[in-house]
Amino acid sequence: MSGARTDVEAVEAANTALYEAVERGDLDAMGDLWLDDGVSVVHPGWPVLTGRGEVLRSYALIMANTDYIQFFLTDVEVAVQGDTALVSCTENILSGGPAEEDGSVGPLVGGLVVATNLFRRVEDGSWKVWSHHGSPVLVEGEEEDGEEEEL
Numbered sequence: 494m495s496g497a498r499t500d501v502e503a504v505e506a507a508n509t510a511l512y513e514a515v516e517r518g519d520l521d522a523m524g525d526l527w528l529d530d531g532v533s534v535v536h537p538g539w540p541v542l543t544g545r546g547e548v549l550r551s552y553a554l555i556m557a558n559t560d561y562i563q564f565f566l567t568d569v570e571v572a573v574q575g576d577t578a579l580v581s582c583t584e585n586i587l588s589g590g591p592a593e594e595d596g597s598v599g600p601l602v603g604g605l606v607v608a609t610n611l612f613r614r615v616e617d618g619s620w621k622v623w624s625h626h627g628s629p630v631l632v633e634g635e636e637e638d639g640e641e642e643e644l
Contacts (some may be wrong), residue, residue: 501571504578507620514566518556528621537629561589576614605630
């Protein structure tokens with residue numbers, strides 16, 4: 494296997510680990526995935542957050558206020574240039590609220606987000622997240638207020 498292919502696979506694994514940490518609500522794992530400084534994040538509808546503390550706090554808030562979330566990544570593209578890697582993908586998100594009183598699954602909501610994740614290789618050879626930017630995708634036929642267009 495070539496070194497370039499190995500790098501792409503390693504970045505794909507780091508990208509997958511990012512989403513799995515959110516799904517599990519694992520803030521410790523999330524902290525292990527990010528660089529120590531110079532990081533930033535833009536969640537859909539949020540302002541730019543910079544600095545490790547602000548970034549991890551944002552994920553803590555998301556995890557604390559989300560009972561269920563699952564990401565199905567599509568259109569994943571990975572580009573590696575030296576010690577920097579760029580991943581673009583579509584996050585097909587399924588999330589839900591608390592369970593119903595009878596124990597059945599609570600309401601589920603789907604959404605689409607186009608994301609760009611920037612990674613840097615660190616001294617031990619692992620890839621760490623430098624920046625994440627997510628932009629919501631409006632589904633065709635949907636208006637801003639959530640009502641469907643009349644044909």
